[in-house]
Amino acid sequence: MKSSAPTIRDVAAAAQVSTATVSKYINGAQRFSPKVEAALDEAIAALGYRSNPLAKSMITGRTNTIGLSVLDINNPHFSSILKGANRVAHEQEYSVLLVDTEETPSRERRTLEDLSRRVDGMIVFSRMREHEMGWMAGIDKPLVFFGSLNELAIPTVASDDHGGAFMLAQHLRMLGHKRIAYLGFSRSRRDEERLGGIRECLDAAGIELTVHDGENPSMVEGERLCSGVVLGPQRPDAVICYNDLMALGFMKECANLGLSIPRDLSVVGFDNIAYGKYVTPALTTVDLQSERMGATAMTKLLAVIRGEQVERLTKVAPQLVLRASTQARKG
Template sequence: MKRAAPTIRDVAAAAQVSTATVSKYINGAQRFSPKVEAALQSAITSLGYKSNPLAKSMITGRTDTIGLSVLDITNPYFSSILKGANRVANDRGFSVLLIDTEETPSRERRTLEELARRVDGMIVFSRMREHEMTWMAEIDKPLVFFGSLNELPLPTFASDDHGGAFMLTQHLRLLGHKRFAYLGFSKSRRDEERLGGIRECLGAAGLDLAIYDAEAPSLLEGERLCSSIVLGSGGPDALICYNDLMALGFMKEAANLGVAVPRDISVVGFDNIPYGKYTTPALTTVDLQSERLGAAAMDKLLAVIRGEPVEKLTKIAPQLILRASTLARRG
């Protein structure tokens, strides 16, 4: 016959205290003398008692859970964000509840409002423009947002997309490239920042930029748009892609079309996803420090939950990763 799980009453009887004392102890609502706490811990350990998280949340109003809303968990960039955030959360006694909005802005509001009822705070990625997000500031839970905001009073964290794009473009300029193209994703506000860094660098040299816009930041879109980019007259000798996934999709289709990377065209991306160094050729990219970003965002949110002051924007510097998908041009 299966033995019944020990209850709070069993712990109280073993420690010779009231059930109210046990409840306050396990929920951290009150401290007791060392003697009483030792008796309580001894009873809990010997009985194998485990508290009910749901009951605890009803008493304390806390779930010890953080919500993380990402745009596409199949993208390795967001997997790294989750890894960094989860590590910090676990170290602080929190768990992470992941929500994937699947690059669908229309479902974000309902999803986030439902998530807010189940967590102590949220880290949010969104494709929405700032004027569409005023409701987000009204959610009655601590929230940290990814990306720069001009008006909404939310603490934010971000990578330096503008600086990373400038570095990447400058590298290609120093290799002697003259004909530049950008395979972008205009539905993302980060696209504006990356495009701004590229244009600043090229503008200083008097160089033009051809722009191609993808429907999604995916392998398939990089593959689909490849022929439009490389088969026209006067095509680019350097392509900057919005992210590594699009760059890898482009490189695959370029090989099918008989276009050699980097002999015919240098290709670069953003994010430094793990697959990039295993392709042939390996992909030059900007490492946006995604795992560090996840950890920094979680640190910031937990500080907000504790009621501590935090800076409005936390920005992490990128790093240029040089590999074989770029080649110097002569003449």
Template structure:
């Protein structure tokens, strides 16, 4: 015969209090004396009582779930963000629910709207422009965005892309590079910041960058555009890619075309994904601290769920990681 599971009435009877007291204690809506709380805790443990999450959410209005919308789960940059966010969610007894929009702008709104109905708040990484994101205010949920927002009054977490790009360009110039190309991804708002950082630094040294644009932030696109960049009349002596995935694809194709990296061309990227350190030569990159971005965004969102109303921007610092894919031209 199946053993009957203990109910909230059993806990109330064992602790000598009302079921309303037990409900308020379990849901955290009211505090009681230390002796009462200790007795309730003891009875719950002895009976092996577990609250019903669905019933609890109906009482508190909270699901204890948080939504995270990312652009491509196959990109290690985003998986690191998920890892950081999930660690903080677990620490606060939240479940992380994930949607992957697969770099498909047409899917973003539908997926974000669907997920918003199942969570207490959301962290959003989007390719939409700020004007296209204005509808998110109608979700009536705490929201945190990745990337710098200038028009919408939402809290956001951003890496310092401009500073990171400036540092990388300065490093290349210090090593004697003069013909620098940038392989970008114009559909990303972060691309503007990276290109601006590179151009600002080059302008200070009376240099300019040749700019190329890709259709997606992928290794395949880096591979596809490599011949266009490298087989012209005079190829660059350094190529900065929008991210490490592009850089890996570019390096693979450049080597297939007979170029030596970094003897013939230095290559660098952004994100500091783990694969970059294991290829040959190891990839110079700007570490935008993806995991820390996830940690920061999750902490910010949980604070909002608990009543914080701040709309500030938090910027995560960038670090230059120097490896052997870049060499001196002096």
């Protein structure tokens, strides 16, 4: 019959100290003389004692767990963010508790408030507009937000969406494209930044932009929008998609409609997800450094938890990734 696990009382008896002394020692609440600590270490090792994380959290008020809220874990962009955040958390002996709000703003507040009661701090993605997020500043846990905020005093980590969008538009402009469309997702605050970067570049060249708004940032939506974009009277010669998922769905439907990319039109996206490298033609995109963003956000949050001062906004620079889905226009 398997013996029961050793308890804090067993450690106290073996080390000839009180249970209170054992509790304070294993939870780091107090230091003792070298002789007492040596006796405690010897007893813990001999008995194979393992502390109870739940009991420890009740004593210290800490869970050593960070909450990470993402919008859609099926999107590889968020998977990469989780990977970067989890790596830093593991190095600092923290665990990550992931929640997926599934692109549903109506459930975000309740989900985040519930999450806050189980973690030491949170890293948050949200589709809410800033004027709807005042309650978030009242959560009594350290927070780091993904994206730019103008008024709320919450530390943030953001990609340079405006700069990345400008790069994509400039690339298409240099290839000689004159009729450019944007497949956007206006429910996202990042859409506004991307659209702003595209317009800044194209307006300077006197190139008009046609905008199509998607209902969600998915491959299915890119596929659904495609026919309305390419079969109309003013077919574009280049399409910028809100993200790579929309771009991949759009490219698939272009092939179904008998169009060749990039011969008939160039297509680009955002995020540099792994799939984009392996489709045919490979997708030109902007790498927003998703994994680095996750690592940066986790590093920043852990600094806040330690009581350190951090900069209000940390921006991660994008990188243009050129592949075969774009080519120069002829004539």
